[in-house]
Amino acid sequence: MNLLANLFVSFIISVSTIPIFGKMAYKYGIVDKPDGTLKPHERVTPYLGGIAIFLAVIISTPFELISKLALTILVITGLVDDIRNVDPKLRLIIEFIVSFLLVFKYLGFTWLMPCYAVLVVALINAVNMMDGMDGVCSSVSIISAIGLFFVVSSRYDKALLLSLVGALVGYLIYNFPPARIFMGDSGSYLIGGILSIGVLSSLRHGISEIPSIISSFVFVSIFFFDLVSGVLRRILNKKPPFSGDRGHVYDKVFERLNNKRKTLYTMIVIQSFVFVFGYVGKNNVALSLTVSLGLFICYMILGKVLKILKY
Numbered sequence: 001m002n003l004l005a006n007l008f009v010s011f012i013i014s015v016s017t018i019p020i021f022g023k024m025a026y027k028y029g030i031v032d033k034p035d036g037t038l039k040p041h042e043r044v045t046p047y048l049g050g051i052a053i054f055l056a057v058i059i060s061t062p063f064e065l066i067s068k069l070a071l072t073i074l075v076i077t078g079l080v081d082d083i084r085n086v087d088p089k090l091r092l093i094i095e096f097i098v099s100f101l102l103v104f105k106y107l108g109f110t111w112l113m114p115c116y117a118v119l120v121v122a123l124i125n126a127v128n129m130m131d132g133m134d135g136v137c138s139s140v141s142i143i144s145a146i147g148l149f150f151v152v153s154s155r156y157d158k159a160l161l162l163s164l165v166g167a168l169v170g171y172l173i174y175n176f177p178p179a180r181i182f183m184g185d186s187g188s189y190l191i192g193g194i195l196s197i198g199v200l201s202s203l204r205h206g207i208s209e210i211p212s213i214i215s216s217f218v219f220v221s222i223f224f225f226d227l228v229s230g231v232l233r234r235i236l237n238k239k240p241p242f243s244g245d246r247g248h249v250y251d252k253v254f255e256r257l258n259n260k261r262k263t264l265y266t267m268i269v270i271q272s273f274v275f276v277f278g279y280v281g282k283n284n285v286a287l288s289l290t291v292s293l294g295l296f297i298c299y300m301i302l303g304k305v306l307k308i309l310k311y
Contacts, residue, residue, distance in 0.1 A: 006060050006159045007166035013056035014170030021048035022174070022181045030083055032182055045179055047082045049171055050075065050187020056167035057194070061159050066105040067197060070098045074124070074193045078186035095121045098193065106200035116200065123199070124192030126223035129230065129248060131188040134177035135264040136250045138168045140222060141191045143271045147219030147278050148198030151212040157201040164194050177260035195220055211281055211288040218278035218295060222271055225249070225299050229308045237311055245311070252306035270302070 025031060025046030032045050054075045058068060077094050080086055086094075099120035103113050110116075131137035145161045145168075152158055168191075174180045183191075202209075202216035217224075226249045231241045239245070249270075254263040277295045281288030303309065 003155075003159055003162055007162040010056040010060040010163040010166030011170045013059055014052050014167040015173060016170075017052040017055060018049055018171060018174050018181060021052045022046045024048060025181070030184075032184075043178075046181050047184035047186075049175065049181040050078060050082075050183040050185070050190060053164075053167040053171055053183060053187050054190050056170065057160065057163045057190070060163045060166070062156060064156055066101060067156075067160070070101050070105075071190055071193045073098050074189040075186045078184060078189040082184040082186060092121070095124055095189075099124075099196070102193070102197060102200055106197070106204050116203075120193075120196040120200070122227060123196050123220060123223060124189055126227035127192035127195065128185060128188040130223055130226060130250070131183060132246075132248055133250045133254065133263060134179040134260050135172060135175050136267050137188060137191070138172045138175055138183070139264060139268050140271045141195065142168045142172075143268070143275050144195055144219045144223075145198065147275050148195065148202070148216055150279065151205075151216045151219075151282055152198050152201035153204045154201060157197060160194055161198055164191065177264060195223075210285050211283055214288040214292055215278040215282040218274065218281070218292060221295065221299070222249070222274055225303075229303055233309045233311070236309055247308070247311060249302075249306065249308065252308055256306075273298070 023046075025048040030047045032047060034043065054071070057071075073094065077086060077091060081091065096117055099117035100113065102120060103110075103116040107113070107116060127137065127141065130140060142165050145164045149158055149161045149165075152161065171181075171183060171187075175182070199216045199220060202212050205212050230245070230248060233239075233247050234241045234243060234245065250263055250267055253266050254260065257263050257266065274295065277291045281291040
């Protein structure tokens with residue numbers, strides 16, 4: 001299948017099945033209810049958008065056992081978590097099993113395997129944390145996936161990333177503020193898994209393609225920035241490091257703008273700048289190191305402006 005066909009087919013499947021899964025979610029009570037704190041949305045909103053995204057990606061891409069098995073496990077884990085809450089320790093064990101599976105597929109057995117697995121688990125959970133406001137996670141992930149498309153090492157990985165883009169564009173039509181459906185943990189775990197595949201695929205280039213490897217981390221850096229700043233914020237304020245709060249990057253932007261659509265547009269602009277940093281440096285070692293330093297400084301400034309470490 002042509003790569004653009006992967007994107008188009010995925011979009012069509014996503015945009016046409018999301019209303020069906022939304023109705024199913026209402027029928028079986030798989031919904032997210034506002035609580036005024038961690039869930040500040042205005043109305044009861046169905047989950048299962050992530051299942052439509054998953055089907056769109058799976059159907060529109062070639063069969064590949066390990067990748068699709070890993071992504072399926074993540075989606076099932078997320079779906080069960082959406083319905084009845086999975087014990088955090090069990091969820092973490094499953095995530096590490098999936099991570100080792102993906103690391104083995106892309107990088108084989110290596111003494112760095114545990115480090116790579118931690119990286120994958122961190123990204124999966126960072127994407128999950130980004131899914132806290134209408135349209136934000138899907139929009140940021142679309143830009144990340146497009147960036148990774150330029151640095152992955154195989155046609156299959158390119159197809160997977162483009163299929164994710166198509167599925168998320170279809171989903172965003174329904175998740176644009178005010179959202180009519182949420183992706184749930186099933187969707188955010190799927191996205192985290194696919195973006196992790198993109199990063200691992202770039203690492204397969206080896207030392208000869210250092211700029212591409214650096215760029216792959218740049219393209220997903222906003223997720224790590226949000227994760228690390230969140231953990232630091234909670235530690236500094238004597239809170240459990242992995243507890244939920246409303247201090248994420250998008251929350252801090254919303255505090256200033258008090259408008260979900262403006263917040264979404266701002267996050268898209270921020271991630272677009274990140275994309276430019278990654279794209280500019282993907283072919284030159286000196287340039288990639290320079291833009292990485294520049295991006296790090298930008299993140300420090302952004303954190304200062306948003307007061308990201310304060311409640």
